[in-house]
Amino acid sequence: MAEQKKTLVVTRFDPDRDQTPTTREYEIPVEADWKVLDALNYIKAQVDPTLSHRWSCRMAVCGSCGMNVNGEPKLTCKQPLSAYGERVEVAPLANFPVIRDLVVEMDGFMERLKQVKPWIIEAKEEAKREGTNRQSHAELMDFKQFSMCINCMLCYAACPVVANEPDYLGPAALALGHRYNQDTRDHGGVERNQILRDDGGVFSCSYANECSEVCPKGVDPAGAIQQAKLNNVLDWAKRFVVPRRKPRAPTAAAQSDEPGRG
Amino acid sequence: MRALMLKLEPIIWGLFGGGMFVGALLLPAFVLVLGVLAPLGVVTLDTGALFALARHPLGRLVCLVTIALPLWAGAHQLRHIFLDFGGLRYDGFLGALLYLLALLGSALGIVAVWNL
Numbered sequence: 001m002a003e004q005k006k007t008l009v010v011t012r013f014d015p016d017r018d019q020t021p022t023t024r025e026y027e028i029p030v031e032a033d034w035k036v037l038d039a040l041n042y043i044k045a046q047v048d049p050t051l052s053h054r055w056s057c058r059m060a061v062c063g064s065c066g067m068n069v070n071g072e073p074k075l076t077c078k079q080p081l082s083a084y085g086e087r088v089e090v091a092p093l094a095n096f097p098v099i100r101d102l103v104v105e106m107d108g109f110m111e112r113l114k115q116v117k118p119w120i121i122e123a124k125e126e127a128k129r130e131g132t133n134r135q136s137h138a139e140l141m142d143f144k145q146f147s148m149c150i151n152c153m154l155c156y157a158a159c160p161v162v163a164n165e166p167d168y169l170g171p172a173a174l175a176l177g178h179r180y181n182q183d184t185r186d187h188g189g190v191e192r193n194q195i196l197r198d199d200g201g202v203f204s205c206s207y208a209n210e211c212s213e214v215c216p217k218g219v220d221p222a223g224a225i226q227q228a229k230l231n232n233v234l235d236w237a238k239r240f241v242v243p244r245r246k247p248r249a250p251t252a253a254a255q256s257d258e259p260g261r262g
Numbered sequence: 263m264r265a266l267m268l269k270l271e272p273i274i275w276g277l278f279g280g281g282m283f284v285g286a287l288l289l290p291a292f293v294l295v296l297g298v299l300a301p302l303g304v305v306t307l308d309t310g311a312l313f314a315l316a317r318h319p320l321g322r323l324v325c326l327v328t329i330a331l332p333l334w335a336g337a338h339q340l341r342h343i344f345l346d347f348g349g350l351r352y353d354g355f356l357g358a359l360l361y362l363l364a365l366l367g368s369a370l371g372i373v374a375v376w377n378l
Contacts, residue, residue: 229275
């Protein structure tokens with residue numbers, strides 16, 4: 001069988017040397033079952049060791065290898081190279097600052113995740129009072145799919161609101177906040193809803209639905225955001241029917257629920 | 263102005279959601295029957311009975327909802343189209359303008375329904 005070749009047009013950027021990103025073309029032999037990441041690893045190992053790209057598990061679990069392939073955010077370890085023609089353009093994820101070549105800065109993303117308090121608030125206190133937290137299958141199904149997010153950030157690269165609103169919390173963080181609000185073991189809905197409806201929260205979403213389109217794990221962040229919007233509207237309407245509970249100040253015990261703190 | 267809109271987002275989004283529902287389900291049926299099939303003579307409508315139905319308090323409410331909610335849906339959707347095209351800087355002005363137009367349309371709707 002004749003050896004197949006493809007040309008990868010890879011975005012290169014060295015912050016010590018370049019003012020703006022450039023591209024470099026690599027013509028390489030490829031195998032039929034290769035993913036896009038295999039081609040990048042081949043370039044790194046055999047052609048140009050200066051290429052920087054981030055990857056780890058190679059099985060669509062760690063979420064490290066997200067890149068823009070032919071203009072679309074893809075998990076490169078999952079995306080078959082055979083899905084493209086002779087030329088394949090690989091660029092860093094859009095809407096993120098670039099550290100080098102295909103590696104983007106994740107700090108802003110991690111900070112946004114923390115803002116929605118992605119942990120079960122007062123779980124330990126409830127367990128002390130009531131014993132083991134029990135949850136039915138139906139209650140689990142209310143949020144399970146939103147737990148499948150691997151933080152690959154493809155949804156941020158695809159979202160037009162992330163591109164235009166610097167304060168927008170973004171699809172993954174908002175879906176994660178909604179996931180904890182839907183969890184019957186959690187008692188932080190009031191304070192988390194305040195964050196979700198604040199500036200840069202769920203109401204900034206214009207429902208382009210691109211986040212759900214590009215998600216490699218089949219999570220539906222756009223759906224989560226719409227559900228969170230409806231919850232907030234009902235929350236707002238409830239004020240006129242039932243007296244409003246003041247949002248609690250986070251207690252030391254609640255803080256201890258945060259992973260890594262207690 | 264943007265801060266005020268942010269505070270009112272749950273109401274605006276509620277009106278938008280209702281407007282999308284009405285615009286997708288009720289409005290096309292109304293337009294089809296009253297604007298196309300009746301003038302073409304495909305269906306025959308008893309105008310007197312129609313007006314009697316529309317003048318009932320519930321009928322007036324349905325008419326108002328059908329007029330006003332899609333205006334809010336349109337205003338909200340247009341605002342977000344501007345935002346998606348990078349209009350964040352003008353959001354305070356454009357958003358307020360669009361919602362004021364929806365409010366004006368709703369007020370005219372109330373007048374029209376009142377005078378049925």
